[in-house]
Amino acid sequence: MQIPDKKKVTIVGCGPGDKSYITQIGIDKIIESEILIGSKRLLEIFPDVSAKQILLGRDYNDLVENIKKLTLEYNKVVVLVSGDPGFFSLAKILTKKLGINNCNVIPGISSVQLAFARIGESWSDAQFMSLHGRDGELERLTQTIKENNKVAVLTDDINNPTRIAEALQKNNITNRTAYVFENLSAHNESIHEFSIRSLCNADINGMNIVIFM
Ligand SMILES: C[S@@+](CC[C@H](N)C(=O)[O-])C[C@H]1O[C@@H](n2cnc3c(N)ncnc32)[C@H](O)[C@@H]1O
Structure with missing residues (x-):
């Protein structure tokens, strides 16, 4: 399954954990999101966001297929990763499997x-x-x-x-x-x-x- 044209999955680097360390553009993307995917620790940073929250599982192949399906229905799918997406991160797998042209990567402050x-x-x-x-x-x-x-x-x-x-x-x-x-x-x-x-x-x-x- 392919991601529909012009739909991008946004990967937000959430920094070390406290909200104040997330960039403003990262916060904006999270607030605007329709689907927010992340670990329990990262989702808990945003209890008030109206997006549907999806807990990250351990099976990354499942995750990739799930994200592809979600993009058929939703325009604003956001995946939260800890620290910076370019540093020992799930973002590496996502950009490889989804294709960088289908991803929008927002940097974060690494631990x-x-x-x-x-x-x-x-x-x-x-x-x-x-x-x-x-x-x-x-x-x-x-x-x-x-x-x-x-x-x-x-x-x-x-x-x-x-x-x-x-x-x-x-x-x-x-x-x-x-x-x-x-x-x-x-x-x-x-x-x-x-x-x-x-x-x-x-x-x-x-x-x-x-x-x-
Ligand atoms: C999968 S790696 C992700 C690294 C992340 N991309 C980064 O830039 O910090 C997770 C590891 O980062 C470290 N880490 C992440 N956040 C941390 C924090 N707030 N305090 C201490 N170590 C942290 C821990 O060693 C943890 O096991």
């Missing part, structure tokens, strides 16, 4: 941008890796941290900061500082600095990224 801003460090000289939903990457991450002075890592519940620190310690990489940023932009945001050794025993539960320096 890593906010993290670097919080500690007053530039990110132009950093390396980036995502372990979010990716197994088998610990070895490559260890090597990347060994070879680079500044590495930012997206994590998940399994590939969490403690597990990364244990892998570094096992590889004798102990002379680095780790900054853990939890729940950036949320009321319970926290930022902590660890040695690799202390990170091995840390208790970190919130959504987070880690910068190794």
